[in-house]
Amino acid sequence: MAGARKRDGLPHVVVVGGGFAGLAAVKTLSKVKPPVRVTLLEQHNYHLFQPLLYQLATGLVQPADIAHPVRGIVRRYRRTSVRMATVSGVDLDAREVLTDEGGRFGYDYLILAAGATTATFGIPGVAEHSFPLKTMPDALRLRAHLLRQFELAENDPSVIDQGALTVVVVGGGPTGVEMAGALHELFKHVLVHDFPDLDINQAKVVLLEATDHLLAPFHPSSRKHALEILAKRGVEVRLGQALERATPDEVKLKDGTVIPTRTLVWGAGVRANPLADVLGLEQTRGGRIVVGDDLSVGGRPEVLVVGDLAGAGDGKGGLLPQVAQPAIQEAKHAALQIQHTLDGTPREGFTYKDRGIMATIGRNAAVTELPSGARFKGVLAWYMWLVLHLAYIVGFRSRVSVLVNWIWSYLTYDRHARIIVAVEPSRRPDTPAQPPPAAPSEAVSGDRPVVG
Numbered sequence: 001m002a003g004a005r006k007r008d009g010l011p012h013v014v015v016v017g018g019g020f021a022g023l024a025a026v027k028t029l030s031k032v033k034p035p036v037r038v039t040l041l042e043q044h045n046y047h048l049f050q051p052l053l054y055q056l057a058t059g060l061v062q063p064a065d066i067a068h069p070v071r072g073i074v075r076r077y078r079r080t081s082v083r084m085a086t087v088s089g090v091d092l093d094a095r096e097v098l099t100d101e102g103g104r105f106g107y108d109y110l111i112l113a114a115g116a117t118t119a120t121f122g123i124p125g126v127a128e129h130s131f132p133l134k135t136m137p138d139a140l141r142l143r144a145h146l147l148r149q150f151e152l153a154e155n156d157p158s159v160i161d162q163g164a165l166t167v168v169v170v171g172g173g174p175t176g177v178e179m180a181g182a183l184h185e186l187f188k189h190v191l192v193h194d195f196p197d198l199d200i201n202q203a204k205v206v207l208l209e210a211t212d213h214l215l216a217p218f219h220p221s222s223r224k225h226a227l228e229i230l231a232k233r234g235v236e237v238r239l240g241q242a243l244e245r246a247t248p249d250e251v252k253l254k255d256g257t258v259i260p261t262r263t264l265v266w267g268a269g270v271r272a273n274p275l276a277d278v279l280g281l282e283q284t285r286g287g288r289i290v291v292g293d294d295l296s297v298g299g300r301p302e303v304l305v306v307g308d309l310a311g312a313g314d315g316k317g318g319l320l321p322q323v324a325q326p327a328i329q330e331a332k333h334a335a336l337q338i339q340h341t342l343d344g345t346p347r348e349g350f351t352y353k354d355r356g357i358m359a360t361i362g363r364n365a366a367v368t369e370l371p372s373g374a375r376f377k378g379v380l381a382w383y384m385w386l387v388l389h390l391a392y393i394v395g396f397r398s399r400v401s402v403l404v405n406w407i408w409s410y411l412t413y414d415r416h417a418r419i420i421v422a423v424e425p426s427r428r429p430d431t432p433a434q435p436p437p438a439a440p441s442e443a444v445s446g447d448r449p450v451v452g
């Protein structure tokens with residue numbers, strides 16, 4: 001299964017990861033001159049548009065709206081092939097990528113774009129009892145769990161006092177803010193009609209943030225706007241409050257406050273993909289791989305690292321944020337450095353072109369800041385957010401589907417994807433079956449099994 005290094009006499013580039021960065025890399029590589037042969041290794045058979053995961057978790061969009069088959073994307077690129085494989089390591093001296101499936105892919109150049117994973121900072125109980133929001137199964141599990149809590153509460157209202165209808169979202173960054181806003185809308189505009197026998201005022205969303213402000217990367221006026229909107233709409237925002245520990249039925253804050261809840265949504269941090277830990281390369285805080293100006297790793301110009309996995313400098317002594325634009329720009333740059341080496345021209349240093357930042361807070365509310373210093377908030381910023389996110393979704397069909405869902409939801413307040421689906425961990429056919437999922441009654445007791 002090893003990939004021949006010089007089939008067709010062309011240099012072979014292996015790209016690990018089919019996210020924003022990996023796809024931008026293969027697209028650019030398909031056009032470089034002299035030409036190269038490219039193999040994309042991706043553990044899933046789809047590219048996931050992570051920025052809309054919160055909409056999947058809250059029933060606004062369907063899985064196929066935000067996930068696109070990788071093969072369907074890559075087939076339009078020349079000399080590019082895809083393997084669905086989970087990369088387990090790289091033999092940097094032998095120039096081979098190793099996979100869980102036993103594959104070895106020889107390369108002349110390697111672009112690592114395996115992204116990031118959730119960081120729980122070692123807070124007791126978080127890894128076991130929280131719902132992260134990083135993958136498609138994460139979002140589907142959370143959606144099923146939330147909807148099930150409402151079903152359970154209608155059958156037995158006493159579970160409401162045990163936190164069945166309380167969701168605690170940790171992290172006041174863009175993910176936490178958009179999640180808190182979306183959950184509140186789901187409860188107060190949609191589930192209120194689905195569960196007429198429930199007192200919906202007992203459903204609440206608490207947003208915890210350890211610092212004294214939301215949306216850290218934004219201007220204070222944008223932060224203030226986000227706080228005001230969330231508070232006005234009924235989200236309980238607790239600033240300066242850090243989580244101490246979590247159990248299946250409650251969270252305890254550092255100040256001693258205990259909040260009964262069965263749903264802890266973790267939006268507080270990411271860490272580089274664990275692949276970074278096994279390569280023997282220098283890492284930053286947060287596990288990202290240290291890269292040089294051209295995005296290659298020390299002493300190995302044939303290995304370049306991009307996206308959330310890369311610790312690329314922001315030119316001001318810090319690291320670039322782990323968001324989509326740096327990932328895309330770095331990936332294009334890395335592919336072009338390979339071209340430079342092949343055509344004998346000197347490599348160039350990477351410079352990030354700031355395109356601005358934006359975060360949505362909920363219906364008709366967002367904040368947008370442009371590099372020029374211009375700031376927008378409210379409906380205009382929300383439209384900007386909608387247009388930009390729509391433009392980045394892969395595939396015309398998905399864009400239309402998302403747009404229709406958004407318009408439908410905007411006009412009717414409906415979220416038609418409020419479906420409980422059992423999400424089981426993926427399993428290789430040759431591994432033993434998982435134990436059966438817990439019965440609903442056990443699920444209530446809160447061990448957050450694979451069935452929500």
Ligand SMILES: Cc1cc2nc3c(=O)[nH]c(=O)nc-3n(C[C@H](O)[C@H](O)[C@H](O)COP(=O)(O)OP(=O)(O)OC[C@H]3O[C@@H](n4cnc5c(N)ncnc54)[C@H](O)[C@@H]3O)c2cc1C
Pocket residue numbers: 016017018019020021022041042043044046047048050051052053054085086087088113114115116133134174175273275306307308309322323324325327
């Ligand atoms: C909930 C959420 C909301 C977000 N919202 C925004 C937003 O509004 N705006 C914004 O700019 N950014 C947002 N981000 C961040 C943005 O999604 C990431 O910065 C971006 O996806 C990084 O791109 P990447 O290609 O480096 O990593 P990813 O997009 O994560 O891609 C990594 C790919 O590598 C694959 N992979 C991982 N490990 C392996 C392996 N061992 N073998 C093979 N394949 C592997 C993964 O399956 C994945 O497809 C959000 C992220 C999340 C989780």
